[in-house]
Amino acid sequence: MRVCLVSMPWHLLETPCLPIGLLRARVGACRDPHTVVDYYGNLRWAEYLLDVSGGQIAEAEYSYVADRGVWHAMGEWIFAGALYDDPAWRVDTYRAYLEARNLEPGASLRMREHAAGFVELAAREILRERPDLVGFTTTFQQNVSSLAVARRIKQLRPDVQVVFGGGNCDGPMGAALHRNFPFVDHVVSGEGELAFVALLDALSEGRAPAGVPGVVTRGPDGESVAGPPAAMVPIDMVPRPDFTAWWSAYGAGRFAERLSPVLLYEASRGCWWGEKHHCTFCGLNGTTMKFRAKPATRVWDDITHLVETHGVLDIVTVDNILDLAYLAELMPRIRESGWDLRVRYEVKANLKPDQLAVLRDAGVTHIQPGIESLNSRALRLMDKGVHGTQNVFLLRASEEHQLTVDWNYLYGFPDERAGDYRPVIEQIPAMVHLQPPSGSVRVLIERFSPHFRSPERGFAERRPSRMYQHAYDLPESELEDLAYQFEAPPQGIGEDVASDLRAAIAAWRHDHAASTLTWRETEDGLVIDEGRAGRPRCEYVLSDPAQARSYRLLERPRTIAALARELAAEGFATSEETLRKWVGELRGAGLVFEDDGRVVALATDRRPLRVAEGG
Amino acid sequence: MPGDRLEVSTSELSRRLAGGAGAPVLIVTGTPYEPGLDAVAGDLLWQAGVREVRIRETVGADDGLLHFLRFLREAASHGIDVVWESAGDLGCDTRLLYHLPPRAGDPSWRSAYRYGLCHYRVGPGFVTVTDQRRGPAVPITLRGTQEIRLVRNLDRPGPSEESSAFIGLVRSGLIISNGRDALCLPYRLRRWPIPCTAI
Numbered sequence: 001m002r003v004c005l006v007s008m009p010w011h012l013l014e015t016p017c018l019p020i021g022l023l024r025a026r027v028g029a030c031r032d033p034h035t036v037v038d039y040y041g042n043l044r045w046a047e048y049l050l051d052v053s054g055g056q057i058a059e060a061e062y063s064y065v066a067d068r069g070v071w072h073a074m075g076e077w078i079f080a081g082a083l084y085d086d087p088a089w090r091v092d093t094y095r096a097y098l099e100a101r102n103l104e105p106g107a108s109l110r111m112r113e114h115a116a117g118f119v120e121l122a123a124r125e126i127l128r129e130r131p132d133l134v135g136f137t138t139t140f141q142q143n144v145s146s147l148a149v150a151r152r153i154k155q156l157r158p159d160v161q162v163v164f165g166g167g168n169c170d171g172p173m174g175a176a177l178h179r180n181f182p183f184v185d186h187v188v189s190g191e192g193e194l195a196f197v198a199l200l201d202a203l204s205e206g207r208a209p210a211g212v213p214g215v216v217t218r219g220p221d222g223e224s225v226a227g228p229p230a231a232m233v234p235i236d237m238v239p240r241p242d243f244t245a246w247w248s249a250y251g252a253g254r255f256a257e258r259l260s261p262v263l264l265y266e267a268s269r270g271c272w273w274g275e276k277h278h279c280t281f282c283g284l285n286g287t288t289m290k291f292r293a294k295p296a297t298r299v300w301d302d303i304t305h306l307v308e309t310h311g312v313l314d315i316v317t318v319d320n321i322l323d324l325a326y327l328a329e330l331m332p333r334i335r336e337s338g339w340d341l342r343v344r345y346e347v348k349a350n351l352k353p354d355q356l357a358v359l360r361d362a363g364v365t366h367i368q369p370g371i372e373s374l375n376s377r378a379l380r381l382m383d384k385g386v387h388g389t390q391n392v393f394l395l396r397a398s399e400e401h402q403l404t405v406d407w408n409y410l411y412g413f414p415d416e417r418a419g420d421y422r423p424v425i426e427q428i429p430a431m432v433h434l435q436p437p438s439g440s441v442r443v444l445i446e447r448f449s450p451h452f453r454s455p456e457r458g459f460a461e462r463r464p465s466r467m468y469q470h471a472y473d474l475p476e477s478e479l480e481d482l483a484y485q486f487e488a489p490p491q492g493i494g495e496d497v498a499s500d501l502r503a504a505i506a507a508w509r510h511d512h513a514a515s516t517l518t519w520r521e522t523e524d525g526l527v528i529d530e531g532r533a534g535r536p537r538c539e540y541v542l543s544d545p546a547q548a549r550s551y552r553l554l555e556r557p558r559t560i561a562a563l564a565r566e567l568a569a570e571g572f573a574t575s576e577e578t579l580r581k582w583v584g585e586l587r588g589a590g591l592v593f594e595d596d597g598r599v600v601a602l603a604t605d606r607r608p609l610r611v612a613e614g615g
Numbered sequence: 616m617p618g619d620r621l622e623v624s625t626s627e628l629s630r631r632l633a634g635g636a637g638a639p640v641l642i643v644t645g646t647p648y649e650p651g652l653d654a655v656a657g658d659l660l661w662q663a664g665v666r667e668v669r670i671r672e673t674v675g676a677d678d679g680l681l682h683f684l685r686f687l688r689e690a691a692s693h694g695i696d697v698v699w700e701s702a703g704d705l706g707c708d709t710r711l712l713y714h715l716p717p718r719a720g721d722p723s724w725r726s727a728y729r730y731g732l733c734h735y736r737v738g739p740g741f742v743t744v745t746d747q748r749r750g751p752a753v754p755i756t757l758r759g760t761q762e763i764r765l766v767r768n769l770d771r772p773g774p775s776e777e778s779s780a781f782i783g784l785v786r787s788g789l790i791i792s793n794g795r796d797a798l799c800l801p802y803r804l805r806r807w808p809i810p811c812t813a814i
Contacts, residue, residue: 307739312738611731611814612813613813
């Protein structure tokens with residue numbers, strides 16, 4: 001068969017499509033040989049927009065919809081007019097949605113005017129490849145553009161088999177897609193490495209794919225027939241991605257001279273923390289939480305091959321969590337290579353400074369530690385397994401190790417209280433020299449998360465997120481199965497506290513670049529140099545050896561009692577009462593952070609090297 | 616505070632730093648064109664705890680300028696500040712130097728300068744060069760063995776060539792030549808700033 005694998009908007013322009021890279025490599029496992037061609041509809045759409053707008057709608061406008069719009073189904077709405085053959089479909093609904101949230105539409109309204117023309121072009125370009133089967137991979141906002149093109153393909157060539165797969169097809173979402181869009185012949189639901197191969201085998205051998213594990217197909221009357229759930233894919237069967245076709249398309253296109261490509265790589269699936277404690281808001285692992293990691297030697301071989309082949313040193317891993325074994329087995333090997341990699345990795349927030357140093361030395365310069373909050377009680381409500389001072393400790397250690405940290409402040413958890421936020425808000429001005437969150441948002445309810453699966457946790461009155469109203473012409477009962485994001489009456493803190501938190505974080509973001517707070521050892525004792533925005537420049541001199549030693553011990557979070565024990569073990573006779581008074585003074589000067597009975601020092605051991613984003 | 620500063624002459628600098636001397640602020644006396652200054656790599660400065668260097672003598676157009684530029688480049692690769700002054704024209708297009716710590720009293724240079732403005736990164740069999748001295752630009756990848764050899768060899772001042780690779784790199788502003796000697800201008804990125812996505 002001739003198989004065309006398609007990635008539609010709004011996949012990012014500078015990264016190859018990992019699902020296509022994986023399936024390309026897996027098709028070789030089919031019983032019959034197949035010819036695979038790729039179609040990168042996201043790149044073609046961005047080029048199309050450049051052309052029709054005379055260069056006015058470019059990569060920045062695309063990125064706005066892809067990055068910001070993903071939380072509001074902007075990209076889905078842009079193509080919904082083409083899917084429903086009505087350029088004016090739910091324009092008012094969309095505008096009202098944006099206005100209610102004070103959101104800028106970006107170029108989305110202009111983009112919609114061009115969507116139908118592009119859908120026609122894409123369908124014809126795909127058919128020019130003479131495919132027997134067209135496979136659409138869909139994650140986040142890729143549903144509606146894929147559906148629109150799939151529908152047009154079936155109109156032009158009804159004999160072409162249309163297959164959907166990807167994150168948007170996991171669990172009930174895949175069945176709902178299949179049920180509601182009759183031009184989709186088959187849906188691969190869940191991990192695709194085994195199911196897609198089995199589907200191609202069945203089709204090429206002329207067998208009906210009914211009963212293939214992980215595949216939803218059509219019965220004799222066009223009804224949906226779901227096979228049994230697919231078995232979890234062993235990590236050994238996850239191949240090295242084949243990005244050659246993407247690189248050719250990217251290199252031949254218009255964005256190679258405008259953007260810097262970034263490799264995507266997947267070393268593991270599932271979440272080892274989630275297996276033990278599922279963070280209550282997280283739905284990322286869908287139906288496959290079980291943690292599986294490639295051996296370090298395979299990861300090294302894969303990375304070597306990809307970096308050498310494509311000449312790119314920037315890598316984003318899509319793993320949900322770093323396999324800690326890689327710290328000893330993989331990272332030293334990368335460091336020894338001498339390559340100047342820049343790698344982004346999701347990690348757990350309880351990494352120690354020596355582990356952060358190992359990551360940095362290997363080129364893991366960018367981490368996403370899932371901090372979410374700086375309050376221990378709120379973190380317990382999320383089942384995060386860390387306390388607030390540990391998160392502040394990680395922020396400080398990251399600053400000292402020159403690691404960039406991505407994080408978000410989440411609120412709106414059932415049973416949380418204003419008292420979980422007020423003390424943090426009060427202490428934020430003392431932390432402006434540490435990396436701020438990108439923002440603070442009320443927690444969303446994601447399918448597969450404990451919040452979703454267990455309504456008794458506090459989100460009983462949930463419904464599909466309102467954004468789906470401007471993406472699909474479907475009743476709410478169908479959206480219940482199709483949607484990934486849900487909403488419910490707000491829980492936890494009220495808007496007054498949330499507003500104060502957002503304002504404090506906005507100030508943090510504003511002040512960070514100009515703020516430092518560093519300590520140094522001198523003959524006079526420990527000196528802390530004040531350089532935070534909004535405070536007069538000064539030196540805090542801790543000349544009492546017990547105080548100086550205490551501050552150093554508080555580099556790690558400690559209770560006052562533990563601090564007193566440590567000091568006593570080192571020969572300092574300082575009572576808990578004295579320490580408590582003294583820590584109170586340090587907190588008054590904003591030199592420590594305190595939460596849930598633990599204290600952690602805020603000053604860093606060196607000035608970080610910073611560069612303003614965008615020059 | 617006395618322990619924060621160290622004053623050393625260029626001829627002594629390399630030996631003193633290698634011997635363990637160091638301070639956050641390093642004051643350098645003596646001629647800034649001396650190969651002794653050139654030989655002080657950024658690694659050595661960084662490991663000695665130096666975060667700022669002050670050059671006492673003024674810098675001007677001189678046959679030894681490339682040695683000073685190499686010192687500036689090595690310091691810049693670690694994000695170490697260098698405070699220096701020039702006496703008049705440097706005898707070259709200073710816009711090529713905007714990725715190096717700016718000279719005093721040159722507001723154009725100072726406003727253009729930022730860490731990482733023109734740097735290279737090493738990969739297996741290739742080098743990527745990011746050069747944003749003239750504005751935003753995507754990295755270019757050097758895979759040619761001649762170009763990679765020049766980047767490596769002209770890490771320190773070396774003889775100019777007539778090879779097409781050399782001429783191409785001079786034209787693109789990645790090598791500076793005084794007719795006799797030449798120096799590779801981008802530095803190898805030694806530290807990632809926060810945020811690392813800014814460069």
